Amino acid sequence: MSTLGTTSVVFDLDGTLVDSEPNYYEAGRHLLAEQGVTDFTWADHEQYVGISTQESLELWKERYGVEAPLDDLLADMNRRYLALARASTPVYPEMRKFVELLAGEGVPMAVASGSSPEAIEAILTGTGLASWLTTVVSADEVARGKPAPDVFLEAARRLGVSPADCVVLEDAAPGAAAAHAARMRCIAIPYVAAQADDPAFATAGLLVRGGQTEFTARAAYEWLARSTPSS
CATH class of the missing domain: 3.40.50.1000 (HAD superfamily/HAD-like)
Known part of the structure; x- marks a missing residue:
C-alpha cells in the first residue's frame, strides 16, 4: 500500500x-524563418514556454504578421518538431x-x-x-x-x-x-x-x-x- x-x-x-524546449525552439525558428521572420531568439521562445503549440502559432501570426493558414503552420511545426524529438x-x-x-x-x-x-x-x-x-x-x-x-x-x-x-x-x-x-x-x-x-x-x-x-x-x-x- x-x-x-x-x-x-x-x-x-x-x-x-x-x-524538449530546445527542439521546440529549433522547429519554431526554422518555421518562422521560412515565413520571413529571421530574428526569432531563444529569449523570444521563452515567452511561449508552457502554452500549447497551436496557441503559440496563433500568437506568432498576430505578432509577426504571418499570413499562412494556421492549420498549415500547425502541420509544419509538428512535422519539424517530431523529426527533432525522435532524434533526441x-x-x-x-x-x-x-x-x-x-x-x-x-x-x-x-x-x-x-x-x-x-x-x-x-x-x-x-x-x-x-x-x-x-x-x-x-x-x-x-x-x-x-x-x-x-x-x-x-x-x-x-x-x-x-x-x-x-x-x-x-x-x-x-x-x-x-x-x-x-x-x-x-x-x-x-x-x-x-x-x-x-x-x-x-x-x-x-x-x-x-x-x-x-x-x-x-x-x-x-x-x-x-x-x-x-x-
Missing part, C-alpha cells in the same frame, strides 16, 4: 519530464527516478501536455516512459489549453480520481495556474529561472526555485508524503 494514500500525480511533459529528447534523470519511485508505490500517474498527441506518444515511447505513463491527455483533445484547467481535469477523469487528490508537476506559469484552477496541488519546477517570481508559481504547494538543477525525486516524494491528507 502506498504511503501516499489516494494521491495521483499528473505530469506536464515539455520542460518538466523531458528537456533527454529525460531529466531525477524525473525518471521520480516516475519509477511512484510506479513502485502503485501511484496512479498521467501526462497532461500542450503538445500534440503524436508528439507526446513519440517522446514517451522514445524515452521509455510510455510503460509507466499510459494515461495521456493532449491540449488538442480539450476545449482550452493552459492556463485553463481542462487538460488536468480530463487527466483526473481518465484516471478515475478526484481532482482534489491530484498533484501536478509543472515547469511553466500557465501550467501552475491551470493546476490551481483545477484545485490540484502543484510542485513547480520553473524551466525559466527568471520566471520563478511569477504570481502563478506562488500558488504551488512546493516551488523548486532552482528548477531541474535543484529537483530531486526523493525530496519531491517526501513532500508528497508530508502533504498527503490523513485518511
